[in-house]
Amino acid sequence: MLEVRELRKSFGNNEVIKGIDLDVNDGEVVAVIGPSGSGKTTMLRCISFLEKADHGMIRLDEHQSDIVTISKKQIHEMRMHMGFVFQAFNLFANKTALGNVMAPLTIARRMNTDRAREMAMGLLKKVGMDQRARYYPGQLSGGQQQRVAIARALASGPSVVLFDEPTSALDPELTGEVLDVMKQLAAEGTTMVVVTHEMQFAREAANKVVFMDNGVIWEQGEAGAFFEQPKTERALQFLRKQ
């Protein structure tokens, strides 16, 4: 379970996140949608401490902390229970697909190599990349890289996986393979927060939709109901443009 309260973040004078509350229950798939520049990426980066927020509280399962005064140790603790999938994949260029998925286990968790390799191969199989275990990122297509990145994010057995537009950097014909993997994870009950422009995916796979604009969450609720009948004019306008 992930809970965020009163999250605020400014870049200089530009307030980008204006007091956001977010609740993600176990097994839920939350789609975060909204126009470009509305602060979706910034929100995920604050939740994962890549960006230092100005105000807020975060809770992940039994770990809870003020998001500003949180210690390095607590950040590490929380990150061990989070997965993060970047728009640009960010696979380690100097490691093979297998090496990338093993890294969270062998380097960050100091697991022994044999067990880590076995677990990592299992995860690569899950995303359909076990045949490519020995390829380096430079030898893989974007869609394949993103599937490996998803396997890497799952390696530590996270309570929640955060996705920042996982298919936006892909050629249209490659988005399907990544979305299929994500749908499969959703069906298995993986807790996910997915920032996306793929309305089709949000409709099909999400339980809940969060609509953001201009640093504010205007609506959050059950996905079916949201797409059927958004409550705010902004959301309606946004959906019309899709």
Place this chain on the structure above:
Amino acid sequence: MQILLQSFTKILIPGIKVTIPLTLASFALGFAIALFLALVQVARVPVLSKFARIYIWIFRGTPLLVQLFIIFFGLPSVGIILDAFPSAVIAFGMNLGAYNAEVLRSAIQAVPVGQSEAAALIGMSYPQTMIHIVLPQAFPIAFPPLFNSLIGLVKDTSLASSITVIELFTTAQQIAARTFEPFALYCEAAVIYLMICTLLTWLQAWLEKKMVWRTPEDQLTG
């Protein structure tokens, strides 16, 4: 002609026995210093990063020959007496450290920030991120300029002759003085330096080819 042939091995041998170890030892020391100076700057370690800036400022802003003289002829007057060879290694190493610190720093900064962010998010500490992700990717970027400085160093070691190190150039000087054939002997010394540098250039090209992250096609399956 006779002199050239006779002196060839006489110059070549100290070339191999002194110039090459001097180059390698100086380069190793220089690399260690450079890595230290680069890392404290990238990590913004409070006092040390300031120290690194000052160090680089001084060693890049003064002539190598002067540094060599300070260490060999100057330090004894404050009670530090070093042999010629270690003096040369220290002077070359410290000088190279300053130049290569900038090479390494810019190479580290050229590794996309997404790589360290991904590492941090999977729970790697800062040192782990550096060791396993950033430095391995920075090294191939730094490699060509580092190798350039190695080739430059081979030639700069001839300056050690001025502090009594008997290396390739010193030997050529001695024979030239004895035989009154400076033109032939200095040209010969130049040729030997050229040979060493040519070998290094080949080595560089070969190593650069090895430094790509690709699994060969025939090993990809299985």
